[in-house]
Amino acid sequence: MVVFGAIDxxxxxARIGTFLGYRVTVCDARPVFATAKRFPDADEVVVDWPHRYLAGEAEAGRLDERTVVCVLTHDPKFDVPVLQAALDMPLAYVGAMGSRRTHDDRLARLREAGVGEDALARLASPIGLDLGARTPEETAVSIAAEIIAARWGGRGARLSETTGRIHS
Structure with a gap:
């Protein structure tokens, strides 16, 4: 799991990613925010531009179809280049945080940058499932739930409102 954006x-x-068994890296270009002290549950905290770090990891062969990417930067100068790169890679999940208005603006910017509709369809944005989350921890559960659903083909529906086998 690679988390871009050293925000709360x-x-x-990072904490829930570790709980799920991922090796978690938090990356941000701002050294004042990207510190090991702020992210004690991350396996690694990197100070670098997100798109440059992601490209380097891909070139080194450290990303694959199991890798999940969560873009939490909220800033087009960071999120557009990293999403452009991520959506061109065979990753398990690419999600980006933001409001619906931010999402619409982000899609327009990605289209302007040449990202095609098939790649954009892979983007989980706004990130997470609709759980009514408010706090960072609740939002992390929402994001984790979406990652799990994507991994195993779940729909995110309440089991009490479904029929048939629980596990396929």
Whole structure:
């Protein structure tokens, strides 16, 4: 799991990523925010531009179809280049945080950057499932639930409102 954006929500996402068994890296270009002290649950905290770090990891062969990417940067100068790169890679999950208005703006910017509709369809944005989350921890559960659903083909529906086998 690679988390871009050293914000409060990233600490909760790193914690739940570790709980789910991922090796978690938090990356941000701002050294004042990207510190091991702020992200004690991350396996690694990296100070670098997100798109540059992601490209380097891909070139080194450290990303694959099991890798999940969570973009929490909230800033087009960071999130557009990293999403452009991530959506061109065979990753398990690519999600980006933001409001619906931010999402619409982000899609327009990605289209302007040449990202095709098939790649954009892979983007989970706004990130997470609709759980009514408010806090960073609740939001992290929402994001984790979406990652699990994507991994195993779940729909995110309440089991009490479904029929048939629980596990296929």
């Amino acid at each position: 929500f990233a600490a909760a996402v």
